[in-house]
Amino acid sequence: MPEMTMLKAINDALRIAMTKDDDVVMLGEDIGKKGGVFGATEGLHAEFGDLRVMDTPLSECGIIGTAIGMALYGLKPVPEIQFQDFIFPGFDQIVSEMAKMRYRSGGHFTCPMVVRTPSGGGIRGGHYHSQSGEAYFAHTPGLRVVMPSTPREAKGLLLASIFNDDPVIFLEPKALYRHSKEEVEEGFFTVDMDKARIARTGKDVTVCSWGAMVSIVMDAAAEAAEKGIDVEVIDMRSMLPWDAETVIESVRKTGRCIAVQEAPRTCSFASEIAATVAEKCVDSLEAPVARVSGFDTPFPYSLEHVYKPDKKRVLNAIDYVANWQ
Amino acid sequence: MPEMTMLKAINDALRIAMTKDDDVVMLGEDIGKKGGVFGATEGLHAEFGDLRVMDTPLSECGIIGTAIGMALYGLKPVPEIQFQDFIFPGFDQIVSEMAKMRYRSGGHFTCPMVVRTPSGGGIRGGHYHSQSGEAYFAHTPGLRVVMPSTPREAKGLLLASIFNDDPVIFLEPKALYRHSKEEVEEGFFTVDMDKARIARTGKDVTVCSWGAMVSIVMDAAAEAAEKGIDVEVIDMRSMLPWDAETVIESVRKTGRCIAVQEAPRTCSFASEIAATVAEKCVDSLEAPVARVSGFDTPFPYSLEHVYKPDKKRVLNAIDYVANWQ
Amino acid sequence: MSATKMLQILDAPGKDKGRTPAGLKNDDLKAMFRAMFFTRLLDQRGMNLQRQGRIGFYVPSFGQEASQIGAGYAMADEDILFPSYRLISIALLRGIDLRHVFNQAWGNAEDVCKGRQMPNHYAFPEINWQSISSPIGTQITHAAGAARAAQIRGDKRVSWAWFGDGGTSSNDFHAGMNFAAVWKAPCIFMCENNHWAISVPQEMQSASATFAEKAVAYGMPGVRVDGNDVLAVYEACREARDRAVAGKGPTLIETVTFRMGPHSSSDDPSKYQSKELFESWQKKDPIDRFRAWMKGKRIWTQKWEDELKEQMLAEIATAVEAAESTPAPAIDTLFDDVWAEIPAMLLEQKAALIDQIRRTGDIEDTGGAFPL
Amino acid sequence: MSATKMLQILDAPGKDKGRTPAGLKNDDLKAMFRAMFFTRLLDQRGMNLQRQGRIGFYVPSFGQEASQIGAGYAMADEDILFPSYRLISIALLRGIDLRHVFNQAWGNAEDVCKGRQMPNHYAFPEINWQSISSPIGTQITHAAGAARAAQIRGDKRVSWAWFGDGGTSSNDFHAGMNFAAVWKAPCIFMCENNHWAISVPQEMQSASATFAEKAVAYGMPGVRVDGNDVLAVYEACREARDRAVAGKGPTLIETVTFRMGPHSSSDDPSKYQSKELFESWQKKDPIDRFRAWMKGKRIWTQKWEDELKEQMLAEIATAVEAAESTPAPAIDTLFDDVWAEIPAMLLEQKAALIDQIRRTGDIEDTGGAFPL
Numbered sequence A, B: 001m002p003e004m005t006m007l008k009a010i011n012d013a014l015r016i017a018m019t020k021d022d023d024v025v026m027l028g029e030d031i032g033k034k035g036g037v038f039g040a041t042e043g044l045h046a047e048f049g050d051l052r053v054m055d056t057p058l059s060e061c062g063i064i065g066t067a068i069g070m071a072l073y074g075l076k077p078v079p080e081i082q083f084q085d086f087i088f089p090g091f092d093q094i095v096s097e098m099a100k101m102r103y104r105s106g107g108h109f110t111c112p113m114v115v116r117t118p119s120g121g122g123i124r125g126g127h128y129h130s131q132s133g134e135a136y137f138a139h140t141p142g143l144r145v146v147m148p149s150t151p152r153e154a155k156g157l158l159l160a161s162i163f164n165d166d167p168v169i170f171l172e173p174k175a176l177y178r179h180s181k182e183e184v185e186e187g188f189f190t191v192d193m194d195k196a197r198i199a200r201t202g203k204d205v206t207v208c209s210w211g212a213m214v215s216i217v218m219d220a221a222a223e224a225a226e227k228g229i230d231v232e233v234i235d236m237r238s239m240l241p242w243d244a245e246t247v248i249e250s251v252r253k254t255g256r257c258i259a260v261q262e263a264p265r266t267c268s269f270a271s272e273i274a275a276t277v278a279e280k281c282v283d284s285l286e287a288p289v290a291r292v293s294g295f296d297t298p299f300p301y302s303l304e305h306v307y308k309p310d311k312k313r314v315l316n317a318i319d320y321v322a323n324w325q
Numbered sequence C, D: 001m002s003a004t005k006m007l008q009i010l011d012a013p014g015k016d017k018g019r020t021p022a023g024l025k026n027d028d029l030k031a032m033f034r035a036m037f038f039t040r041l042l043d044q045r046g047m048n049l050q051r052q053g054r055i056g057f058y059v060p061s062f063g064q065e066a067s068q069i070g071a072g073y074a075m076a077d078e079d080i081l082f083p084s085y086r087l088i089s090i091a092l093l094r095g096i097d098l099r100h101v102f103n104q105a106w107g108n109a110e111d112v113c114k115g116r117q118m119p120n121h122y123a124f125p126e127i128n129w130q131s132i133s134s135p136i137g138t139q140i141t142h143a144a145g146a147a148r149a150a151q152i153r154g155d156k157r158v159s160w161a162w163f164g165d166g167g168t169s170s171n172d173f174h175a176g177m178n179f180a181a182v183w184k185a186p187c188i189f190m191c192e193n194n195h196w197a198i199s200v201p202q203e204m205q206s207a208s209a210t211f212a213e214k215a216v217a218y219g220m221p222g223v224r225v226d227g228n229d230v231l232a233v234y235e236a237c238r239e240a241r242d243r244a245v246a247g248k249g250p251t252l253i254e255t256v257t258f259r260m261g262p263h264s265s266s267d268d269p270s271k272y273q274s275k276e277l278f279e280s281w282q283k284k285d286p287i288d289r290f291r292a293w294m295k296g297k298r299i300w301t302q303k304w305e306d307e308l309k310e311q312m313l314a315e316i317a318t319a320v321e322a323a324e325s326t327p328a329p330a331i332d333t334l335f336d337d338v339w340a341e342i343p344a345m346l347l348e349q350k351a352a353l354i355d356q357i358r359r360t361g362d363i364e365d366t367g368g369a370f371p372l
């Protein structure tokens, strides 16, 4: 199996999808000759041409709105939004149209499509190239919200998303684009987005996270193990719908739970996990459910490393819940 | 003291603010001669003229964006978005600009302004005239998110919002516009939006809600009292920043907590309350924190009454947590 | 055709006066009249039902029948429609069963949309009529995208987007027009300028001299046509469609017409509209104008219209009765169609609701009235 | 002035050639040259600093100096600026201290914005330079709103919005232009058409023949001007400002220029731009053209430029040194300025962080490189 970065794995998934199905088309800013500002679509324009890999005018409203029209027609569009932070000019199309199309038409019209977009911090991008907006989408029934945590996961989840009947917001953890490497199967395969992944089994504390935070949590878990705390790490994969069952089962075993995310804390997906776990595991919980998250401030520039949860912050929380009595 | 509907109270607050301060201006669709589709701005165009009560082209992006420009100039704009459901074309301006202006400019530029908008169900408006979007805003640091529950609260909170230094999303529970009545002080007064309001004291169960849900919860509390369950009702008033202290103090007393809202459940403000209460009151909680909410579906038309939490659903939850052991 | 001069046929001065656009036979003219007339009757009934409190909401298109049917008649069956809420006329022209219309108005168990949307928010898959939503303008980018999709697939199908003068201010107008023009996609943008966006008059909507001129910004032809002249609208649309199919790209058509009723059943125009303005447009009623022209051509007779009317009213009455007596959708349908399959988290919410109803009885419908 | 013909002065054929626009004295011309020249030197330094890994990101405006300074020189002190990220030239012209520029590039403790934004996202309150954000176009509606505010207050101040060819596709362009035109607000919309939106060429951005023509859609005058001709830009802006102040409403100005460098320090144009195209524009370098013209008028000498250069480089070096040696903002500033006062919920988050650092030590800065 070849070793791939997450960027390569995504590029590979896109090429496989386009080869497999002529209806898969891509559109977005700078995805053509430039291959995307991160290079995720590198080579695809040369291979599949102007009609299937479309550079667009600078309008996220237009990118998402026209992609919906293509999906309604029967194509499988995979629009790219250059940064998740720039999805908001097209937010109305996501919330009002993409998410509600199937429901409002009584199931007669659907728009299966995948909005790919780099998300989260890690590149010194300040307010507008670093945000983690998953909670906005996860509060919007009708959407699927998916975020991979490793190259293999990225490829399998992206292919699953493209060949799926619901509209998907596919958040790519840009911090991992070049900094993660893994052996990834060649050719077509999918990963089940309806099931969270147990990235590490453990019996003392359950830590839920997703995207770029998973590897940080894994590092923290390894260090906690040295101190004798056995951490179970759950990679959520999907935030809507989300797999509460796997989390609940884990916490019933460990009795302690932490949710780790980059996004601001209030009304976040970490809050959702905490609320659900606190409700469903009330009899097994031996400590408060802790949330490790970005602060309730915009994403900063110079102090990015302070804003984003790091290994120390996660360990701090592990200590806190593990030692709670 | 005159008795007022919530609509009248809001109209009164707007007139008082405009009389008190020449910098207060209003803009929006149909707010001029028509007086707004609900009548909230009735008479203000005739009284204050074209320059201070502006009918605008049909663009929420334009309404919020130009209002920000006016605020930057030094005015105090109070834009109206005809329905909260139609705020999304201007969502980028809210999330990227209004919310972050103070922070990103090191405190040198600010945009104090109040975006008024009718929110929630109750008028048979289907998907697009009924949504409760507070969680989208409450996940956005830099905003204040306020929602009144009675006519007096509406007047006092609106005046507090207008004469406040932060940008405010002021959600008006349209179900109460004409259906709530209360004696309201004449003239200028404000209500403290930083503090939640204890609408009813009780010792057995704490129920948190806001907007139109408060009166439904009050009804349920009255009925629960007949069954011997003493409910404390908290009207949250503000969802960002929010007054966790009042809630925590109450739950430390009652040991049981419910959050009631119209919005969909996942990643909602009810989830935030539940997560926080579960964390902070871990030692006093005697039952899971329950959430009564809209379902994770779009807001329906024919089955609106099934979607929106009603007294029965709230009572059901009260029974559930009160009898938990 | 031009973005500033207005195309007229029906009672235009000079040589246009009275000519029949190429391709239209007498039967076509009669079908057009019939569709306009039917729309008028249906709208009257819809407004009445709302006034009687039998349905919650209705949007009529009084005065805009020519603007709509002229276009509807120019479309091909395979074309794809991205309509606004004020456009039932074209669905009827394309043969939609009236029962669907009233099932939707009642949001009953047989409604195509399963009672999930307000009245007038139709979806008619069998005539390529896309699902309507309330946010103004969102369908415009969809139309551009569908047109691009047809181009990608090599299909000779045209997408039609409808919106009002107010809709031209939306984000999606700007994006949809721009994308379609850059792509040279087979898309027709129909701006029904009925002079009002609820209470906002067209001159407060845009400072441009015409709406058709907005096409210049996108490098697209813009055409201004008398929207109360069904033949002029037909001809303009036909030409735009020919261009689209020939690969020459999109067109913006402004039909200049007037909203001769309230914005919707909830609106009262007397607050913002002068009686004189209304009356001046009443004189240009598109049905009256077409009737007069047809009469001159001896295609129309009073008897024919009377018979039509009787038939139509009976048809409407039957459909109303059927729809009104159909029950509301079952409660458990609330949870279908959010996703392709109901996920576990939502199944749990459904189960809890069903359980509660089992224990505490049915949920009361407290109603609520729509203000807009 | 016209939306399709291009205004030129510097080396225009015929009578325009060589004339000095009204109101400009030799000292003004020299000041304009100085500002353009300074911008070029500063940009070279900024790009170098990024290449050396000393700052994270830089956006140069190579080739666009005339387009910017011509406009900057036409503004009044009281005017309000809603700039894009590619516009430091005008801040310098208005006398901003170079230290502010570099403090912002380093995001250090003395940065006006407290290190919260990426380089080139300036805010300079003392010159009415509004805070820049990254999302394209959002400042355009702000400018329209501020212009409306001036009108409401009765102030004779003009708002200026800057954006690129790509920015014309944004929602805010459409809304800002429309609102300003309906209001006849004193606003000038400056579209710097540098032919590229990162890698997307102007013909894929819009099918309109020019960007100036987009003004037609809003009923606003549109002016197309040679953006590498500082005098033409100045004159067009001056006239637009006169109109605005006289209550005649907004203007759209397209300056036709070329991005003679990469989009930003992260971009490599060789993937999408031909060498020939670049070279054809190099011949029209706005500084070279102005220098030649001034030389012809005997306002420029090599000695003067050499002296300028020496001074400027020294000034830049001093500012760089000062900024680089200033520490990063203190950790607890992270929590300020989100709201007017720090609310309890955020104070708690702050306390938890400070407590953790106290117990487990400083937080490591792991870096990260900007790709765009």
Ligand SMILES: Cc1ncc(C[n+]2csc(CCOP(=O)(O)OP(=O)(O)O)c2C)c(N)n1
Pocket: B029, B058, B060, B082, B086, B089, C086, C134, C135, C136, C163, C164, C165, C166, C167, C168, C192, C194, C196, C197, C198, C259, C263
């Ligand atoms: C985004 C959005 N904003 C506001 C509204 C409320 N609204 C409904 S119809 C309407 C006016 C539409 O005017 P126009 O586009 O001219 O269409 P017409 O009703 O005249 O056919 C408004 C403001 C809406 N539906 N969507």
Ligand SMILES: Cc1ncc(C[n+]2csc(CCOP(=O)(O)OP(=O)(O)O)c2C)c(N)n1
Pocket: A029, A058, A060, A082, A086, A089, D086, D134, D135, D136, D163, D164, D165, D166, D167, D168, D192, D194, D196, D197, D198, D259, D263
């Ligand atoms: C809403 C939004 N979408 C995408 C981007 C990413 N982006 C940054 S600059 C740019 C191109 C801008 O082109 P133009 O407006 O012509 O300005 P120029 O850089 O040429 O001066 C893009 C797409 C962004 N900043 N904001």
Ligand SMILES: [Mg+2]
Pocket: C164, C165, C166, C192, C193, C194, C195, C196, C197, C198
């Ligand atoms: Mg209209």
Ligand SMILES: [Mg+2]
Pocket: D164, D165, D166, D192, D193, D194, D195, D196, D197, D198
């Ligand atoms: Mg450009």
